[in-house]
Amino acid sequence: MNKLLPLFFIAALVSFILLLPTPTEEQPTSTSLRIKNASWFDGTKWQQSDLYINEGVIAHPDSAAETIDLTGKFIIPGLIDAHTHIWGDAPQQSLQFGVTSMVDLFSDSDVKVFNQRIKDIQQAQYADIFSAGILATSQGGHGTQFGVTVNTVNAPTEAAKFVVEQVDRGAQFIKIVYHHEANYGPFTSIDRATLQALIKAAHAQNKLALVHVSHLEAAKHAIAEGADGLVHMISDQDIDEEFIALAKQKKIFIIPTLAVIAAMNQGHQLTWLEPQLRLYNRLSEAQRQQLTQTFNVPFAKQNLLAIAMRNTQRLHQANVPLLAGSDAPNPGTLIGVSLHHELALLQQSGLSATATLQAATYGAALELSLPQRGRLHVGDRADLIVLGKDPATNIHHTQSIEQVMKNGRWIKLQSFNTKAPSIPITEFPIDAAGKVAASDFQFIATSDQMMSGNSSAALTFIQGKCAQPEILGVQISGDIKPGFAFPWSGAMLNFSRNFSASYDLSDFTSLSFNTAGNVGRYRLLIFSEHQQQPKMITFTVNEQCSKQTIEFAAHPNVNWEAVQGLAWVAGQEQSQFRLLIDTIKLNP
Amino acid sequence: MKSATLRIYYLEAKFEFLKAIRVPAFTLPSLIFPAMFYIFFGLMFNSGSHPQHAAYLMATYAVFGIIGPALFSFGVGVAIEKDQGWLQLKQASPMPISAYFFARAVSAALFGLVIVMLLFTLGALFGDVRFTHAEWLLSLLALILGSLPFAALGLLLGLSVKGQAAAAVVNLIYLPMAFLSGLWLPIQMLPDFFQYFAWIFPAFHLAQIVLAIQEQSLGYPIVVHLLSLVAMTLLFVALAMRAYRRA
Known part of the structure; x- marks a missing residue:
């Protein structure tokens, strides 16, 4: 009896593990596949026969293959x-x-x-x-x-x-x-x-x-x-x-x-x-x-x-x-x-x-x-596109993509036409560490050092002379030095840690903020989804406080619907500079 | 001869386990707290916002669960038996004293196993947790073996403090360590400083190993956590041996 106990114990443990649920397989079609009734372009000419795919490549006919019917479709x-x-x-x-x-x-x-x-x-x-x-x-x-x-x-x-x-x-x-x-x-x-x-x-x-x-x-x-x-x-x-x-x-x-x-x-x-x-x-x-x-x-x-x-x-x-x-x-x-x-x-x-x-x-x-690559002969990679319309009549029909296969597996096609959520806050009250209350937003220093340039920037969050008492502003102390083609230095307001979140600002009509600092031209940069370069809007700063208002309607080339972050920076016109920004506000 | 020695180990472990389960004041909290916390924070408050939430907290509450028996069996149990002279009696008896510690380790591991199985069942049934068989098995093994560093830590405490103080001292280490290692809330939700501070806790390293199996760790190489755990265990054992010689 005692000798059986360990065996019994292990058996119970194994059955426990085996009873626990496992993920459902997501890629059922990596085995043999036969596509019938489609017109397909093999890379040089059009064909009508059945197309066979096995183990990620174009294969010889196989009677055991699972068949899908793509009547009226075009494969390239x-x-x-x-x-x-x-x-x-x-x-x-x-x-x-x-x-x-x-x-x-x-x-x-x-x-x-x-x-x-x-x-x-x-x-x-x-x-x-x-x-x-x-x-x-x-x-x-x-x-x-x-x-x-x-x-x-x-x-x-x-x-x-x-x-x-x-x-x-x-x-x-x-x-x-x-x-x-x-x-x-x-x-x-x-x-x-x-x-x-x-x-x-x-x-x-x-x-x-x-x-x-x-x-x-x-x-x-x-x-x-x-x-x-x-x-x-x-x-x-x-x-x-x-x-x-x-x-x-x-x-x-x-x-x-x-x-x-x-x-x-x-x-x-x-x-x-x-x-x-x-x-x-x-x-x-x-x-x-x-x-x-x-x-x-x-x-x-x-x-x-x-x-x-x-x-x-x-x-x-x-x-x-x-x-x-x-x-x-x-x-x-x-x-x-x-x-x-x-x-x-x-x-x-x-x-x-x-x-x-x-x-x-x-x-x-x-x-x-x-x-x-680029051909659908036996042994070639099963990389192909299923089109709803015939590209041989009009090449624009390559835009009628219905399915994409890579290495014999169908890709899950997604739509990028989705809306970003509305921005959760309209004002940006910051604490002494540059964090914006009630959000993941954070002010950080930014300069062309990230592109191997030589400019520098430092931020402090202090009571400025432009805002109501108790409200902190962003004080930028920067130094623009040559080294990168487009030098910059300033403060960046990140909406998420790694630009992963975008917010829709298009329900508002303008963005306003107060500025004071070294006289000159500065830029507001708007980072938005699918635009790899930020959009620039210039504004002029005086020693005294002045209120800047950026009207969204005046800048239609900015994608206000999916903004990932904002930055207030000086460019090559400046050398050493100080700039205070506060009371940043989105106006309905 | 050999089988007779084995039999001593077996019997000692068996009766240690029986003794433990016959103390409901020990059994019930060890079993119920991790499960209860997991139901609250892992399952009920999981609004579906994060699909891996249930799996993540299942791992961390399992770590929390296995630490309890190891820390208490050694930390409190040994301290009390030391004060009562029971440890001295064991030392004097012909039984190798290692059988005594072995029995406690096995008993703690068995308790841990029950807790882990309970949490896995809850996660699978109500949290929709899905792993491959290999991932389930690896998680389970990592957790059970992972009770060893805490047994060593418990032993060190049990040999170092008085029986009456033991429960308080153990709790004073157990609960803050659990929280600061990210066992109750994902470590990413703690301020950055704590994410570095957690490196001093064995519970953090064990949690990261178990989370690495489901690819939800912070992303440091698993071997770093493994070496940290081994080093900490050796340190605890060395210190415990010193305390044992003094006791």
């Missing part, structure tokens, strides 16, 4: 965005819009993590990222202005070391920034000898050399020196026969990135985003607004989109391979979404719908050597 391979910059949750977000592979042409991401994920056929949360790591540019060249540490390449002798460093970090390509003149706009450029050395070094490491150029002359140099691809379309002038002949002879490809060129220097409209297709309604108002933003390229012309589209058309007629790439998340573009814009612009430039689809699927995979 998961899209490849051949020009992006990976930042934050881009790998997750892009899947939401059918982009299952992305080429990262410069970010300071951990490339080895991406390379691990590329191999992982079980994962279905992230798009595959094929990354170039850090770009090769000169000191003060394009690419050094973003606050990412860039080891510049300033002489041909430094080329090989740079390339080996990138390859060791896991880079799949070498990206090079080049201009044919030593200075252009605010930037410098590597010289032609360094360009040549970099391309040679890339080829010695068996990597493609992808060159960023915007001017015809620079493009000719790049091709002549052996570049494998250009990552933007030439937009300074119409290309000539010499260039076309050179491109054909050297068998280069071009990623036109018309979507980002469209955002340069002139605002663009959302005519390409079709309100009756699903994509439109899944985007928030703020995201749609972001797609209309513009940015100034000081040395570029006004009609550069028209030039770039003409050049795209001529190169397509000359059979030079074109790859779809959006250059998101630049201003005016959105990760995942803007590739649909790029497709629309390619079609508008004269590519047939099928040729456009190829540019974003097998065409891109072939030129960039992305194995198992």
